[in-house]
Amino acid sequence: DQQVKQNSPSLSVQEGRISILNCDYTNSMFDYFLWYKKYPAEGPTFLISISSIKDKNEDGRFTVFLNKSAKHLSLHIVPSQPGDSAVYFCAASARNTDKLIFGTGTRLQVFP
């Protein structure tokens, strides 16, 4: 039972364009959402988060959008850079628990 789903295993985007990574969740108790970025042979690193009381959070080139009614969030990266090439994991948590539930990840490749 996959509570957090990233249905696109990979995405390829040209440098300078927008990258949009999507994530869907099923548990309505989730109230905090995060995006992590992972390079090969390294642990995931925190990128950006959003609380369920918001529908948008922006940090530089990265913006996360949350649509609670659709149980959907997305990460926008603009402009995309080759260094953004990595695997991106969506994660969610409910306030009454202390663990993150991760999606299966989307591999982003940004080409020149």
Next chain:
Amino acid sequence: GAGVSQSPSNKVTEKGKDVELRCDPISGHTALYWYRQSLGQGLEFLIYFQGNSAPDKSGLPSDRFSAERTGGSVSTLTIQRTQQEDSAVYLCASSLDVSESSYEQYFGPGTRLTVT
């Protein structure tokens, strides 16, 4: 300062042997988490420590898996009688405390376990 460290970085073991994986969290972080990532899968939660106690062991896949944490710092994950399906990257993460900021977990590089 130093991040989360894990050892060994790679471990190859024969089926049926026991293995111990070690995690050194960021100094001062009271919460510690173990996850594993199997090939083609997302990160699977295993166990969580707050201090030395483990309030949530719900993710441990079987009784062959156990973990402990001593002194509120280092943690070891032990897998007894390893099976081939245990092959995965085992990731450790730590966070400051059990609060909203704890959701921002800091991960180590992982231990790649291969059971032959």
